[in-house]
Amino acid sequence: MPKQLEREKDASAPAQKVWDNKAIICDVLGRPPEMELGSLGDGWSLCRWRQFVGSYALPPVPDPIFIVHIAGKPRVKTWERGSWTETHSIPGCATIVPAGMPTGWLVDGELDVVTLSVSSEVLKTASLSDQFSKMRFAFTDPLGVALTRQILAELYAPHADEREAYVSAMVGALKAHILSGVPAQGKPLEIPTSDFSAYRLHKVMNAILDHPEHEHSLEQMAATAGVTPSHFCRVFKKATGISPHQYVMKARLDRAQHLLAQTDMTLAALSESLGFTSQSHFSRAFRAYAGRTPSDFRQHEQTIQ
Structure with missing residues (x-):
């Protein structure tokens, strides 16, 4: 796995910048998100990231992340138990990264993902922290993926007042879907x-x-x-x-x-x-x-x- 990114803290130094999920990912990738939506003050942050071939070490993040693999090459792996996984993520897969866990990523081509960071405090309030307590890599979640793609489609369309209300409703639906409990591996949710x-x-x-x-x-x-x-x-x-x-x-x-x-x-x-x-x-x-x-x-x- 690539060497872990280190951030030294000097107790005598002035207060340092708070490293939220977005700031940490920006630092690792060396670029800002292509698109950002949401407010950390409300406990949510949705970003789209596009990155290219390479291996990346993501330090522990303060809040869990729900990741949707939108497009790009179907050869994205994660570091697990001392090696890169045999399983790889493909467009249409979702992944959950828990808070406090360092992760490694191997991208063989273009990576195009959307991340929805969920405040740990929101999860505690909703009593749903358990489902975000462990890594879940490249699982099937048709509803989460469909909602994410629909949000992107609307965000890249020409501006219209009525579209803002629609995007807000779709983001709300995605949040509700995540908080209601994403489906277990290989078992699509049926309602x-x-x-x-x-x-x-x-x-x-x-x-x-x-x-x-x-x-x-x-x-x-x-x-x-x-x-x-x-x-x-x-x-x-x-x-x-x-x-x-x-x-x-x-x-x-x-x-x-x-x-x-x-x-x-x-x-x-x-x-x-x-x-x-x-x-x-x-x-x-x-x-x-x-x-x-x-x-x-x-x-x-x-x-x-």
């Missing part, structure tokens, strides 16, 4: 809602996120959920705030942002690979979503990398 379970709804959402280029017709999605198309539309919009078609489009445009930043695919090839009817259709949709043309977005991303 029955009327005539079909949330798990089936999340299965549809994850299928869209995994393969946004597929057609994902309303009839096909409703059949997967086991309900009629009209009922599926009502339940889906109630759960996500948007229609199934809008969710598919968001998933395609999120993937387009990643491909524009990380590949040299032509716009024609990219639009075809993501299921758009034409390059012009893709360009119009992308500009409405991201506030700039695909070419401008690619140029901006390549400039900051």
Whole structure:
């Protein structure tokens, strides 16, 4: 494991900066988060981090962290019992890092994660500190991942007053999900809602996120959920705030942002690979979503990398 980062404290020196989770991660990675949302004063802090190949030693953090692996290479390992794990995290996995535990990370490619730091005091108040008392690496949490991705999609969309309320509601849902208890390893949480379970709804959402280029017709999605198309539309919009078609489009445009930043695919090839009817259709949709043309977005991303 890489050598542990040390911070010497001089008792005679002036008061030092308080090292919260974000400050510690910034120090280790050598960069600020790409995006930050939330207030430590309220007991929460949500950040997006993008880092590249290397090994990183994270000192003990004061508060537990819920981590969602958003994108990047599926070859992220952690240091455990004297070696790197055989298991590795892939996009769509979640990890819990408890307070007070040093951790090591091996990134073979690009890492793109969202961290939600949870105040230890909040957990004590909620009597839920036990589930955050040990390391849980790369487990399945469809709801937590879907909520996190939806929050990101909204944060990168053009500003709108009504979107702020929606993002706030989605963050609240993610907080509630974590405090209610994330699912045990390999056992996705199922919460029955009327005539079909949330798990089936999340299965549809994850299928869209995994393969946004597929057609994902309303009839096909409703059949997967086991309900009629009209009922599926009502339940889906109630759960996500948007229609199934809008969710598919968001998933395609999120993937387009990643491909524009990380590949040299032509716009024609990219639009075809993501299921758009034409390059012009893709360009119009992308500009409405991201506030700039695909070419401008690619140029901006390549400039900051």
